[in-house]
Amino acid sequence: VSRDEITHLTLRRPDGVTYEFAPSDAESGWSLTGHEQFEDATFAALLDSLGPLRVEEWVHGYGLRKTRVFELTLDITDQPQQTLTFQSDMRLSALSGNDMSFTLPKTFVDLLNAEYRDRTVLSVPIENITSVKLASGSSNITLSRDGQRFVGDQGEVDQALAAGVFDALSGLRTERYVNPLHMRPEDIDFTVELTTTDGESRILRLVNSEKDTVTVTMDPLGDRDYAGWFTLGRDMVDRLRAPLTEVETPTK
Numbered sequence: 640v641s642r643d644e645i646t647h648l649t650l651r652r653p654d655g656v657t658y659e660f661a662p663s664d665a666e667s668g669w670s671l672t673g674h675e676q677f678e679d680a681t682f683a684a685l686l687d688s689l690g691p692l693r694v695e696e697w698v699h700g701y702g703l704r705k706t707r708v709f710e711l712t713l714d715i716t717d718q719p720q721q722t723l724t725f726q727s728d729m730r731l732s733a734l735s736g737n738d739m740s741f742t743l744p745k746t747f748v749d750l751l752n753a754e755y756r757d758r759t760v761l762s763v764p765i766e767n768i769t770s771v772k773l774a775s776g777s778s779n780i781t782l783s784r785d786g787q788r789f790v791g792d793q794g795e796v797d798q799a800l801a802a803g804v805f806d807a808l809s810g811l812r813t814e815r816y817v818n819p820l821h822m823r824p825e826d827i828d829f830t831v832e833l834t835t836t837d838g839e840s841r842i843l844r845l846v847n848s849e850k851d852t853v854t855v856t857m858d859p860l861g862d863r864d865y866a867g868w869f870t871l872g873r874d875m876v877d878r879l880r881a882p883l884t885e886v887e888t889p890t891k
Contacts, residue, residue: 640715642686647714650751653707653727654818658755676757685750689713692723694741698731709751725751754815760857760869761811763835768805772832773879780883793884800881807878808833813855813869820854820868822846831879845876 648660660682663670667679709725722735725748731740770783781792782801789801808831820826829845846854851873858867 641690644716645713646716649712651710671755674756678755678758681753682755688747688750695744696742698740698742756816758812760813761808763809765805765809767836768809768833769836770834771804774830791883796883800883803878803881807875814872816869817854829880
């Protein structure tokens with residue numbers, strides 16, 4: 640089906656999140672219900688994958704259960720509504736009006752599981768960040784700016800790594816938003832406190848920051864209540880947890 644024929648698209652995830660897209664006069668040509676901004680490039684990839692969507696393999700003798708399923712529903716001009724169901728634990732899919740199950744390409748499955756809400760959780764010009772406090776157990780360091788240099792309250796810091804911390808925080812993007820965890824204070828193993836030129840502070844609390852995917856809690860951004868809990872990838876966490884004070888001594 641071509642994107643011009645789609646009049647409404649709804650994606651329901653097993654975690655209870657629902658995305659509803661409709662054509663609009665916005666620059667992208669689409670809108671996400673309830674969200675002024677969204678990941679329009681990711682959504683464009685989803686639309687492109689539907690024209691046409693091809694199965695990997697037809698599967699006989701297996702039906703889909705009603706648990707842990709994604710539902711992609713399309714309203715199409717002059718055609719019946721179509722619903723594609725995908726069961727994540729078995730990688731099986733079914734289409735309304737078709738009795739056979741099938742498997743889908745991983746690239747399409749990744750799009751079903753993608754985050755379509757605006758993934759930017761912090762958007763602060765780097766020059767507006769005055770200090771960053773990094774805390775892990777009994778180890779604490781506060782970074783600040785002195786002209787074009789970065790200085791630490793514990794001594795000399797690696798300039799490139801310190802710049803990487805400020806750069807990461809100025810446009811921090813999540814992999815996806817998640818439901819709140821039942822968290823104890825001892826579950827937090829790394830904390831980042833960012834202070835800006837207007838005197839405001841934001842605190843990020845990282846849980847299980849040694850794992851590949853790290854869960855973070857942060858005060859919601861205004862009315863974006865979904866932004867309070869999200870995940871960061873390993874590469875981003877490594878930038879925040881870089882060994883800033885391990886400065887190499889220049890060789891003579």
